[in-house]
Amino acid sequence: xxxxxxxxxxxxxxxxxxxHCPYCSNPVVLKSATAVTAELTTDEWRRVIREAAALGVLQxxxxxxxxxxxxxxxxxxxxxxxxxxxSNLITSGIGLDDDRMRALRDAGLDSVQLxxxxxxxxxxDEIAGARAHERKLNAAAKxxxxxxPLSLNLVIHRRNIDRLPQMIGLAEMLRAERxxxxxxxxxxxxxxNRAALLPTREQxxxxxxxxxxxxxxxxxxxxxxxxxxxxxESRPKPCLNGWGQRYLTVNPVGDVLPCPTxxxxxxxxxxxxxxxxxxxxxxxxxERFNRFRGTEWMPEPCQSCPxxxxxxxxxRCQAALFTGNAANTDPVCTLSPNRAGxxxxxxxxxxxxxxxxxxxxxxxxxxxxxxx
Amino acid sequence: MRMLEIADAAKPRLARGVRLQIDSTTGKSVLLxxxxxxxxxxxxxxxxxxxxxxxxxxxxxxxAEEYDADPMALAADVRETLIDLQRRKLIExx
Numbered sequence: 001x002x003x004x005x006x007x008x009x010x011x012x013x014x015x016x017x018x019x020h021c022p023y024c025s026n027p028v029v030l031k032s033a034t035a036v037t038a039e040l041t042t043d044e045w046r047r048v049i050r051e052a053a054a055l056g057v058l059q060x061x062x063x064x065x066x067x068x069x070x071x072x073x074x075x076x077x078x079x080x081x082x083x084x085x086x087s088n089l090i091t092s093g094i095g096l097d098d099d100r101m102r103a104l105r106d107a108g109l110d111s112v113q114l115x116x117x118x119x120x121x122x123x124x125d126e127i128a129g130a131r132a133h134e135r136k137l138n139a140a141a142k143x144x145x146x147x148x149p150l151s152l153n154l155v156i157h158r159r160n161i162d163r164l165p166q167m168i169g170l171a172e173m174l175r176a177e178r179x180x181x182x183x184x185x186x187x188x189x190x191x192x193n194r195a196a197l198l199p200t201r202e203q204x205x206x207x208x209x210x211x212x213x214x215x216x217x218x219x220x221x222x223x224x225x226x227x228x229x230x231x232x233e234s235r236p237k238p239c240l241n242g243w244g245q246r247y248l249t250v251n252p253v254g255d256v257l258p259c260p261t262x263x264x265x266x267x268x269x270x271x272x273x274x275x276x277x278x279x280x281x282x283x284x285x286x287e288r289f290n291r292f293r294g295t296e297w298m299p300e301p302c303q304s305c306p307x308x309x310x311x312x313x314x315x316r317c318q319a320a321l322f323t324g325n326a327a328n329t330d331p332v333c334t335l336s337p338n339r340a341g342x343x344x345x346x347x348x349x350x351x352x353x354x355x356x357x358x359x360x361x362x363x364x365x366x367x368x369x370x371x372x
Numbered sequence: 373m374r375m376l377e378i379a380d381a382a383k384p385r386l387a388r389g390v391r392l393q394i395d396s397t398t399g400k401s402v403l404l405x406x407x408x409x410x411x412x413x414x415x416x417x418x419x420x421x422x423x424x425x426x427x428x429x430x431x432x433x434x435x436a437e438e439y440d441a442d443p444m445a446l447a448a449d450v451r452e453t454l455i456d457l458q459r460r461k462l463i464e465x466x
Contacts, residue, residue: 151406
């Protein structure tokens with residue numbers, strides 16, 4: 001099989017974060033006690049960045065946790081610029097003061113994706129589990145003043161989906177270039193809190209219409225991406241454009257993953273680490289990256305399906321979370337023998353008006369349990 | 373969709389935060405922007421490398437001369453490409 005070249009690297013610099021959002025995709029359980037304390041050093045990240053560029057990567061997203069929690073962030077942005085990568089900072093904005101904004105701009109940062117939990121301060125702070133909203137508005141102003149393009153990322157779920165028009169209004173007010181209205185995807189903390197986060201069918205139908213109308217109204221001004229909640233779809237999302245095809249993630253301790261959630265969703269996959277192996281070898285040769293690459297691994301109904309080169313069998317993490325086997329067809333697909341599992345979740349929610357509303361806030365990673 | 377229009381006298385340029393560079397893996401031109409990569413076809417590449425302060429009319433004339441083509445026919449292609457790029461916020465008009 002010819003191994004494709006990757007286009008984008010997600011660099012998860014740290015799991016540390018001042019926010020406690022209940023839909024965080026970070027792990028709920030750590031693989032080892034050192035998963036927080038043994039973060040890659042500045043020099044190790046510099047090497048990863050160089051190796052990624054040599055492999056064909058054109059873009060890097062600095063993410064986390066909160067990447068601003070790393071004091072060497074501007075040095076890493078500079079390393080990305082030197083490797084000719086386009087850099088994007090994916091941040092809560094907490095910790096972005098004038099000095100750091102200037103340092104990041106001078107280092108060559110190309111764009112910032114700033115998260116908001118809602119347009120409404122009280123609701124936003126409740127979701128974030130911290131007094132964060134006003135500081136985010138402040139951060140947005142600093143990003144604008146630095147002349148760096150601003151994308152907003154709003155994770156949508158049952159508690160805020162009815163405020164979609166106001167949240168689009170927030171993007172207009174902040175003069176964002178792009179806004180991503182992304183329904184929570186159920187991995188990590190979001191999977192744990194699914195009962196409190198999944199929107200009702202009625203909410204989803206209405207939100208889709210609002211997003212479509214806004215997209216047309218704001219064409220040429222704000223680019224709006226609306227990410228559907230895939231449980232309500234009949235065909236799975238083309239997750240990552242296929243396993244090990246275009247994207248790779250390096251987590252805070254140097255494990256290399258096809259996606260940020262694979263490590264916790266698929267516990268039996270042990271991933272290679274940049275401290276032991278070259279990135280090129282991990283991408284091309286490692287068993288983990290090749291396990292679900294291409295279409296040969298697919299079971300039925302995917303194997304004989306005309307859609308198999310379109311959706312790639314959906315999401316491996318979702319298959320693992322629902323069925324215990326990452327090699328199964330994504331159960332969102334109505335052709336999957338496991339679709340009943342998704343329908344049961346939707347049925348429970350939509351057949352009653354008595355909805356769970358308690359969620360577990362994302363914990364400080366230092367306090368997370370460690371798996372065996 | 374709201375109709376976007378581009379005047380002959382408009383001066384298109386890459387939008388803030390958009391980079392035009394050569395992909396060293398393929399040797400082809402790509403546009404890099406927030407969370408996206410666009411591999412350019414030859415038409416788009418030829419147009420974008422001329423978005424350097426020239427007006428739309430000047431770009432059309434330069435391309436017509438370069439390729440010995442009819443400016444009227446070319447103008448429609450250029451306009452279509454620019455409108456598409458503008459819709460995606462990859463260029464702005466000065």
